[in-house]
Amino acid sequence: MNTTSGISVTKPIAIWNKDIKVNFRDLFKSLGKAAIDAGFSKWDSLAGDAVDTLGALGLGADTGQVAWLLIYRSLMQAMRSLVEGNKDLLVKQERNKPLLVNEIDFKALCHHLDESLQNNELVIDQNFFERPKELPIFEVIKTPFAHWLQDCGFNQAQAQAISNRLPSYFIDALNELWGNHPQDYACLKDKLNTPFTQANEREQRWRRYLAWLQKQVEEPMFLEAFGLKQVYVPLRAYYKRKVEGDKNEGFKRRVTEDEKYEQVVVDLETELEAWLEKSDRHDAIRVISGGPGSGKSSFVKIFAAKQAEKGEIFVLFITLHHFDPSDDLVDAVGKFVRDDGFLRHNPLEQDKAESRLLIIFDGLDELAMQGKIAEKTAQDFVREVQKKVDRFNGHETRLQIIVSGRELVVQANSSDFRQPQQILHILPYFITEDERENYIDDQKILEQDQRQIWWQSYGQSSGHGYMTLPPELDQGNLVEITAQPLLNYLVALSFVRGTVQFSEDSNLNVIYEDLLKAVYERGWTGYQHPAIQGIEEKDFVRILEEIALASWHGNGHTTTIQEIEDHCKNIGLKRLLDIFQEGAKLGVTRLLAAFYFRQSGVRYEEKTFEFTHKSFGEYLTARRIIRGIKRIHDELEQRDNDLDRGWDERQALAHWAILCCPSTMDEYLFNFILDELRLQTLSDVRNWQRTLCRLVSYVLLRRIPMELLSIRQDFWIENFQARNAEESLLAVLNACARLTRKISNIQCPYIDSFGIWISRLREQRLNTNVLCLKYLSFLDLKDAMLLIQDFYNSNFEGANLENAEMVFTNLVDSNLSSANLQGVNLSSANLQNANLQNANLQNANLQNANLKNANLQNANLQNANLQGADLTFVNLKQSNLNQANITRSIFIPINLEGADLREANLESAYLIQEHIEKANFQEANFDDANLRDTILEGKDLKNLRNGIR
Template structure:
């Protein structure tokens, strides 16, 4: 440790020494590396150049050692950055390496580099580092890169340098120890823990500065700050004495909101939940925020992607395992004995815990509870630990009861780049926007496209006019999808003046990766002859393998098994040869990357960069299977020696859809894919699936044909396959707008089937099947006391069905034919009934409180007990029969009748009620 006199002395520095001693050699080596990158020798050249940085006879005093540290870090970071640029093909095939030796004067002006606090705490702000960065940009241009690409690559240099600096120190800590002894800094007594946190902070910064989708720029350079809202529910007293909850959204800038929360430091307010849909920017924000807090505050940050986290273990134990396996820290930051006292953990991807269906959704709920419990325990005396959890909005809805009691600020929902104006006709659910900073109406797409234009040299002033369309708003408003639109738009392969859905954009992305490989045939000759169709087929099997696993990751062995079972062996071999030659790098930029090895088998594991990519590829594979099933059923009908019978078709289907449950996100891609196929194709599949679903209702799935497992596993697979059959049939029906002609062996079979698939409710969210009961033939079925809470039964036929005491709360009954239905005692609270046919329906005792009626046919319907008293009725003309009404109820309904042209036929009413009605008239 330095003596007091040394601490008081003037800091030593590197004086009178130009860092251009071997600068010219460095850039010459980089140019040589670019040339050798086409021969796959980049890493070899880089290693030789980094190892060549020696002491150079300048001594072992702190100034000399500091020079070595800076020089090695600069060399390593430049080779890493330029290597990525070379492998991405930005230099083309003929870089101007020979001209740089004579044109560039690689001289950095002399700088004094004081060895003080700034040397350790703000190393990227040193003048010499900025000089290296400027030279790198200039050299990249001389190597043939356009100015915007050179600036984008050079702009990422500080983060790479910071990471390389920390890695170099860790590797040769003994060599650099004199630097610590020569200055008065907190690092003199630094422990391994402190260095580990600093190194990890540099990793977080590097992660957001790495190339995005093989572009020259990084996430940090293209990122647009996100907005969010939280809800508050002030109570207002109405004139009629009823309390009304008025939904209020407060709009905030997410980074500022969370920074303020961290600054408040309240031990009883230690958690935030971030909710958003696929591609809404949850993970991007989490990474950006983690790097910002880790590198600009005293708070220690741990970023944990939950798909890499073992939630089955105790939280403290699982965190310890994570930091060990990821080589982040030498200690467990949640240890009761030596844990951190100012820690923020960001858990990214709560939906990753819910990839295996209902049981895993319960796992997600249990995980949040354990985080809450850990926070309460750790913060019992003083604030030590805080947590941020992000997840898809559907997972949070599945766990609504877990989050409903939280403080308003704790649950933050992401807003898109562009917010379409909502039309709200429901007077009972008024919504108020509190927006003190005028954030709500701001279209962030213009900002994003301006940044994208600057980084790519396109000079966009905002969202291009061809993309500023109502049918594309949903896509361009989401950060990830907006970027994919930009890739397709600049590629010019899609005609954006015509209808374009998300699947078309993803398909164009697959095509662009395939074309990139063919554009570089000299580098990727191994895939020559592999058509786009074959290329896409292999990718589909990768997506299917991931879906059958945990939803995001899969292994080489699992991919090989899927390809072998589907006759793709030859294509997979070609694909693998191309991958070894470098095509995998192209795929990794867009679809998935290798991530470690699976602990149970040791197989190399591949992880989808964005989960929605896997869902899209899986959806393509599912639709391909749907077409195959329909085709083979047609072949069997033409010839008894060809094709598949019903049982074999179901057996094939359960192999595809049984291992994992369908999700609403996957359904969206399936439906988009079917829309691209057209009505004729969808109609054929719908007819086939109606036939197969009818067989399922009669006889169940042919599980006896599968290799024997456990009854529980077979039941799980059967349930998944049956639900997927219904959901895919619904997807077809939404394209054809036609009823699925399923047949019922008895009146009871459908209700029994739905109860089994729905299962015991554990949250307000229903099973996926409940949202896909549309366009079904349920005529004269027995559905008494069935739980249709929030179900979608629109456009279905329930004529003559028995639904007494059934639950239709918040159900969608639009355009549903319920003529003659027996719904006595059924609950239709908050349901939507647009052009619903309730002619001659028996609705005695039915509850329509807050139900929304619009052009509903109630001719001959029978009801009483004030069923319509609190309903919202619009343009409904009817001749209903009302029984046993109290006078006040009759008067209330009569008032609604006068206002909404509702005609009431009275039968068996009390004389007093009739008098009241007449007097009211």
């Protein structure tokens, strides 16, 4: 067997004279006609003709001719895939009609392609199969291919971008053809001794899969001709490292959790490559954490493609919304690869396992879309992964795993990831100079504004010519928005359209709305897709909202046609849905398919649609919820004016349950709702706030009327769903209050009503982040009975808690800034690290309360009882302690600057000597204060007081 010399590639001498169904020139002429044909109805038959068998071509076993056919077929298939994947970019205009009769460009194209295959010296050797991207004919073919694409209707930038992606598509086609027709190329295996030609079926399938991974990053983005790879910017990240020693030595205050760790900046790809190379069997899991649109999925796709191309380790990429986490990990991976179709073996089975395997699980949050039940599923999945990794790596490192997920879900599972540098937190494109002080960045990589790099790449790939971030996008809110990879791209799409007036107060929802209009108008082409003809824009948006709502009710990502139909029937959109379904079968638009949703798979024997980026589904769901609030308000108002019209509270809450009962609201959806409310008039938001107060008051008395729903569930399901609807009601009320800054006057039928309700919503904690406790700001809870409640990490900003009973209540890390706490009973309550800035605590009972590290700056503590309270390191700057009782308190104030302690009773208060030097008594007023027996070790009390005044 020849292992050194290569095969000279020659075109069959009489190829054009043989009886072939479609020759090279006619094939491209037909493709050209198809390119401006709306339906591409003949594409499949053309493809079949183009890849006819060797026997039909009449070729023998000459290795040069077989090599020519392999390249020919692969190029045809790659070009076909590229044109088909970008066909919705074509402009259907009269100017393209001459293409049907114009032979000049086709002859030129055929001439160049023919010459590139016939006259160029091509030699297939070992290097060809290992590095097929280096085939020299690409540089010859790409130019005529780009010209032909322009003749088809693509603009110059689009044609160039598509032709530049030809090598990756060629490799994918090459692997597929070799794998599907190995008998056609048997003579090449006899002639060449390469890992490719000598690979068995299993190795060939891995090669096809790895080629597919590389092709994924070349797939077109949204309504673009270029792929992710062309505009990708390498991401930065940080990991938390425990601070060595005591930064606060000599000043022994309580160190907060954040102060125990420092944030070390790394290049994300470099960090993970070093981890792979180290291959430590005791440290075989890495977690990538980031918010929505931070670039997690883009990074892991790019990383998977690069590692696959290196060929040093097998790579398996798994999106978790297509993965069954309830199974044993080995069985679940086996099911995934079988469904995926590339591999026929399970790479985790003991007798089939690879020597080195990297599995990337993308989207841990996809397992946590159904509230606490799915959070438990995510936790179980993480522990199952750890268990299997430990088993596989018992003697040597065979399996390494990367998991990506949104911050909240990763945080909820952080206790399971305790290895140093195990959790890597993605950083945005741009970090301000002030923010950089929060990081350890020895390599100064945060000094680079990556937005400038992205916009330059985008300008080149799109043909818009941007060299830097446009100055009008580098201001106000837009600085933070453009620093996030996905949002930055959405801004670019909207900026190019020129329909949004960008300013420093720009609202992200405005950009999403503009993209909705772009879909309906067919973006930049001025041509509306037949699938949505006959549907008005408002109805088109309504349908998308219902799909989003159905997805949220399902698993947050996918939904079925039946679920969409049920929602549309409930609101009278059945006729429009019928039109939409016909459109869905036609494809709607590529932007809709690639960005908003696409057909995903099958669930319960029904086809499913999925949002390919969840944030757009969340935006549409937020719109649908705001639409629901407006209708509820209008219906209640009608009933108030006419008893024969509109809804009462029960009917209104039943409608709310239809909207919100199946799923829990998360922080991301809440933020979209908040931004959508910002786009409404303030008077409307005030009216809706009053309406929602009315509904919450009814819920406190009688709960959600689940009995009015047309479809009844088992009691435990209805109870769970009612809780979801009630929490969502509280959340949206809070969103309104945050904008109006007005107290929400809910009516509690009994003093313990709210306490009972919030206990039901909070349930048993699974982690420190309980969302319902974030929605308590600006509530009227005067006289409420809230004894021994768990309000850890809650938000009571601006709330009215006057005379509330909160004895022994846990308010650690809570926000009570500007709250009215006048006369509140907080005796023995835990307020450690609480924010009480500007709070009114007049006459409050804080006896024996724990106020360590609490912020009481500008708080009013006049006549408050602080007897026995722990005030260690409390901030009392500018606070009013006039006549306050602070007897027997542990009083180690760091900051009493400007505090008013006139007539305060500090009898037997304990101020430790070493902290007196650190304390700030500047401008503090101790006039007539009772300092009898106050321990001021090492200080002369008289001199201290004289120094203060």
